Amino acid sequence: STHPKGLRRGRDTGLHYDRYLREVIDFLEKDQHFREKLHNTDMEDIKQGKLAKELDFVSHHVRTKLDELKRQEVNRLRTLIKAKQDLEGGNDIAVDHQALLKQFEHLNHMNPHTFEVEDLDRLIKSATKDLENYDKERHEDFKKYEMMKEHDRQEHLKTLDEGERKKEEEHYEEMRKKHADHPKVNHPGSQNQLKEVWEEADGLDPDDFDPKTFFNLHDTNGDGFFDEQELEALFTKELEKIYDPTNEEDDMVEMEEERLRMREHVMNEVDSNKDRLVSMDEFLVATKKKEFLEPDSWETLEQNQAYTDEEMKEFEEHLAQQEQDLSQRADDLQKQRDELQRQQEQLNAQKIELQQVRSEAALLTKARTTLCVFRPSLGKSLHDQDRDNKLNMRGICKSVAVQCDQLCNRLLSTLTTKVSFQKSSSTA
Structure with missing residues (x-):
């Protein structure tokens, strides 16, 4: 095949720009000139960018x-990066600008409007490189999954008393042995393995096994090639010997890792x-x-631990550091919360x-108003009433005046205290 690293049809590559990649390839194949060049160009020439130069000869339509697809992809990436920056910046996490720029490696973002030769060249090279690393990243993810599973198991054991811990360990060993007790697994891609598919999946006589007929039967889209999905489908019968989703001892995440290992092995042996x-x-x-007829035995996952003791140690240290960082962050947030509560x-x-100041000021205003209204009538009363009434009225007047003085002093004291409090708060 001359397609860039197996990018034929609509199979999801798992790359973050998969849709853009698919749409570009689909539209390029609609151009007769480019399609002919694609089918007649050697894989190394494609990697070196020779195919990209043919873009100048495709139709205007x-x-x-392609220009429209590129603009859509640039907008998608800008939206994605803006969202990441908002999220990371809002959490006081340093933004990894290199990681963000890597999102644009498959196109020339300096020209966001038109799809040029450089864009096709970048797309082919990025997809080739990223797909080569994709399986490696999946293996790393699986390794972390297995280490986290073991970490959680050990942490759970710490919460148990001696009797419960012993019982749990015995159950774990029982499940491990039960999982390992399965029929023999054929070497992936060997004659025996393919014959089982021929017999059990295809319903044909194993004595009539014919490689060419087998290939045509399992080339499900009839394009003359086994892609990764078609290859992985051939291993289903082998995987069913080891994994059953209804069994407690069988982990379906491990099954997919085993499928990946089998496919990688066959690709390395056959994809010249x-x-x-x-x-x-x-x-x-x-x-x-000879390897097809007399293969070596196949070692399954339970015979090959996914990580070393040193890797597990480093993983535990990393988790401890993460926990410490989260604890420190929690302490900082609690301090901020306490300070906000104090404020x-x-x-x-x-x-x-x-x-209180407003209430006292209102009382003072009311008292003064009463006094001002009362004093004129008081003067008239002193001439018209007897001595006792005059003394009573003077007493009332004096009492009101004293209350006014008390309110004034209290108001002044309150205002002085408030100013002092504000100054001390500002200093703090």
């Missing part, structure tokens, strides 16, 4: 559509031009090799004092 596809010729050549209490106290 295709170029216009390393394009992530197995052609009919490559398949037939492989069936004539809120101060604000509430200031509000109460302000309300």
Whole structure:
């Protein structure tokens, strides 16, 4: 195959720009000139960018559509990066600008409007490189999954008393042995393995096994190649010997890792031009090799621990550091919360004092108004009433005046206290 690393049809590559990649390839293949060049160009020439130069000769309609696809992809990436920056910046986490820029490696973002030769060249090279690393990243993810599973198991054991811990360990060993007790697994891609598929999945006589017929039966889209999905489908019968989703001892995440290992192994053995596809010729050549007829035994996952003791130690240290960082972050947040609570209490106290000042000021105003109204009538009363009444009225007047003085002094004291409190708060 001459397609860039097996990018034929609509199979999801798992890359973050998969949709863009698919749409570009689909539209380029609609151009007759480009399609012919694609099928007649050697894989190494494609990697070196020779195919990308043919973009200048595709039809105007295709170029216009590619321009539109690129603009959509640039907008998608900008939205994605903006969201990441908002999220990370809002959490006081340093933004990894290198990781963000890597999102744009598959296109020329300096020209966000038109799809040029450089864009196709970048897309092919990025997809080739990223797909080569994709399986490696999946293996790393699986390793972390297994280490986390073991970490959680050990942490759970720490919460148990001696009797419960012993019982739990015995159950764990029982499940481990039960999982390992399964029928023999054939070497992936060997004659025995393919014959079982021929017999059990295809319902054919194993004595009539024919590699060419087998290939045509399992080339499900009829394009003359086994892609990764078609290859992985061949291992289902083998995986069913080891894994059953209804069994407690069987982990379906491990099953997918085993499937990946099998596919990688066959690809390494059979895919001679390393394009992530197995052609009919490559398949037939492989069936004539000694390894096809007399393969080595296949070691399953339970015979190959996913991580070393040193890797587990480093993983535990990393988790401990993460826990410490989270604890420190929690402490900082609690301190911020306490400080905000203290400030809120101060604000509430200031509000109460302000309300008191306003109430006392209102009383003072009312008292003064009463006194001003009362004094003129008081003067007339002193001439018209007897001595006792005069003394009573003077007493009332004096009492009101004293109350006014007390209110004034209290108001002055409150205002002085408030100013002092504000100064001390500002200093703090």
